[in-house]
Amino acid sequence: MIGMLKGTVEALGADELVLDVEGVGYLVGAGARTLSRLEPGQAIVLHIETHVREDAFKLFGFLDDIDRAWFVHLQNIQGVGAKAAFAILDTVPVSEIANAAALGDKSTFARAKGVGPKLATRIATELKDKAPPTGRSFSIGLPVHGDEATVGTPTTKPSGGESLAREDAVSALVNLGYNEGQARQAVATILRSSGPEAPLGDVIRQSLKELAT
Incomplete structure (x- = not known):
């Protein structure tokens, strides 16, 4: 399994990017919020969630590991797949998601495109009594992202x-x-x-x- 990739953005698509890692181009699915923060030639670290199916092997990438953790957490709810999880993360910051989950606030989840009232209610109900994810713990600093970012530059705030x-x-x-x-x-x-x-x-x-x- 792949948990993290460091490389350079080679190309951007509507819902994916190609990340060049030492000459190998990885096709990585990503949400609109992540893609909007990237540009070709940018050096980045992506936190990866790997989905393996009988007919597919897919990589999903996130600039922050807590986003990846919520992506997984949301899909533990029946009816929430990768598309719906991305829609929620693109619409609502993870801090708001955590608050809405604790408060059972279905209206927050209903803001996401493609998440109807019934599914929003199920998400709010099932998450209310569950502890939110904290993400993975890394022993080394990870690079920031943005115009000044370079691979190997440590962050000042730990993921999660x-x-x-x-x-x-x-x-x-x-x-x-x-x-x-x-x-x-x-x-x-x-x-x-x-x-x-x-x-x-x-x-x-x-x-x-x-x-x-």
């Missing part, structure tokens, strides 16, 4: 850092005696209003106030 902070807040509330479902809903409510960059201590304090109301 926002999800890990969310889990730390939930864990603190559970340790204080609240059940996990209540804790996730409180943290999601606070993050939705204060933003994903809010300090952990503030999130915990405000979540406690939310739980006390």
Whole structure:
């Protein structure tokens, strides 16, 4: 299986790209949000999810591993395939997806193209009591992406850092005696209003106030 590719963007298509890795061109499926951030000749790292079927071997690529993790997580729900998962990720940032999942907010998922009310309700219902994915943990820095990016340049923020902070807040509330479902809903409510960059201590304090109301 392939988990990550470092290379240069050779070509871009409507829903895929060709990544040149030392002379080998890998055809990688990608969402519109990812493709909009790329251009031919750009050096990048793609986090890869590999799908193997009897009649196909497909690679799907993401600039951030937490996006890849949600791509997999969403497809654990009946009726959500790769197309629907990409549609959700293209429409809703992962921080909003995590909040909507914790709050059971079907309207957020219904914003995605091709996701009807029935499927949106199923997604919100099934994700509500599940812990969000945190992605893979890498022992080395990964390159940033953008005009200044070069392969080998470490990032300053670990992949999945926002999800890990969310889990730390939930864990603190559970340790204080609240059940996990209540804790996730409180943290999601606070993050939705204060933003994903809010300090952990503030999130915990405000979540406690939310739980006390």
